[in-house]
Amino acid sequence: MTDNHPASPTSERSSFQGAVYEVIFGYDSRAGKLFDVVLINVIFASVAAVMLDSVPAVNAQYHAQLYLLEWVFTVLFTIEYMLRLYSSPSTKGYALSFYGLIDLFSILPTFIAFLWPGGVYLIVIRILRVLRIFRILRLMRYMGEATLLARALLGARRKIFVFLYSLLTLIIIFGSLMYLVEGPDNGFESIPHSIYWAIVTITTVGYGDITPHTALGQFIAATAMILGYAIIAVPFGIVGAEIITEHQRMDRPEPKTLRTCNNCSKSGHDEDAQYCKHCGVTLEK
Numbered sequence: 001m002t003d004n005h006p007a008s009p010t011s012e013r014s015s016f017q018g019a020v021y022e023v024i025f026g027y028d029s030r031a032g033k034l035f036d037v038v039l040i041n042v043i044f045a046s047v048a049a050v051m052l053d054s055v056p057a058v059n060a061q062y063h064a065q066l067y068l069l070e071w072v073f074t075v076l077f078t079i080e081y082m083l084r085l086y087s088s089p090s091t092k093g094y095a096l097s098f099y100g101l102i103d104l105f106s107i108l109p110t111f112i113a114f115l116w117p118g119g120v121y122l123i124v125i126r127i128l129r130v131l132r133i134f135r136i137l138r139l140m141r142y143m144g145e146a147t148l149l150a151r152a153l154l155g156a157r158r159k160i161f162v163f164l165y166s167l168l169t170l171i172i173i174f175g176s177l178m179y180l181v182e183g184p185d186n187g188f189e190s191i192p193h194s195i196y197w198a199i200v201t202i203t204t205v206g207y208g209d210i211t212p213h214t215a216l217g218q219f220i221a222a223t224a225m226i227l228g229y230a231i232i233a234v235p236f237g238i239v240g241a242e243i244i245t246e247h248q249r250m251d252r253p254e255p256k257t258l259r260t261c262n263n264c265s266k267s268g269h270d271e272d273a274q275y276c277k278h279c280g281v282t283l284e285k
Contacts, residue, residue: 020087152242
């Protein structure tokens with residue numbers, strides 16, 4: 001994922017725009033690296049301030065200071081966003097890019113808070129801006145691995161859907177059975193409530209807020225737990241197999257075409273080849 005703009009400003013742009021571009025979008029220069037490092041630290045500080053403000057004891061004592069600090073962060077991020085729009089060779093391209101949208105969404109919550117006070121906590125979305133650390137630390141090579149994982153998940157989507165559908169069916173069956181066996185007297189107030197218990201049990205979370213009391217109910221619970229341990233390995237196998245398949249597909253050399261030369265009758269020429277690599281005669285389209 002990269003910002004949607006050219007690698008360097010064009011010569012037709014003003015020197016000030018070029019300088020701003022090099023600092024904000026560049027990462028090879030010392031000023032660009034320093035800007036990115038400062039930006040990431042400010043992002044972390046902003047998210048930390050929002051988290052602290054949600055703590056009742058801290059909010060009661062330092063709410064005014066944290067509120068002011070948040071507005072300082074918002075003003076800084078707004079100025080930065082405007083400078084990015086100003087200096088980008090493609091304003092629309094940057095605004096609609098992944099990072100451009102994240103930059104915009106990171107400053108909106110403070111303004112949304114005027115209409116919906118709770119919206120201020122959406123500021124934690126700013127943590128997504130730290131993805132730029134991949135660029136700063138030159139870790140973009142690892143984005144290829146992320147693409148591999150995404151392609152594996154996409155390839156396994158039908159298997160995952162069948163697995164989730166089967167799991168949902170199993171959960172409904174266990175929840176309904178537990179409701180019939182235990183009933184409201186033992187805490188299973190309804191089938192949806194019992195399905196919640198089945199989800200917690202099969203996923204091996206086990207909150208313990210609802211437990212069976214009868215022998216049959218405990219047997220059903222034990223069966224659900226054992227199945228949960230068996231089921232939890234299924235998605236790993238599905239995704240793992242797809243990752244192996246994607247690796248093999250990426251490592252497999254591209255097959256050559258079977259275009260044949262009419263002069264020497266030899267094949268194996270590339271699709272865009274114009275001349276035979278054996279006799280040099282022009283290949284017919």
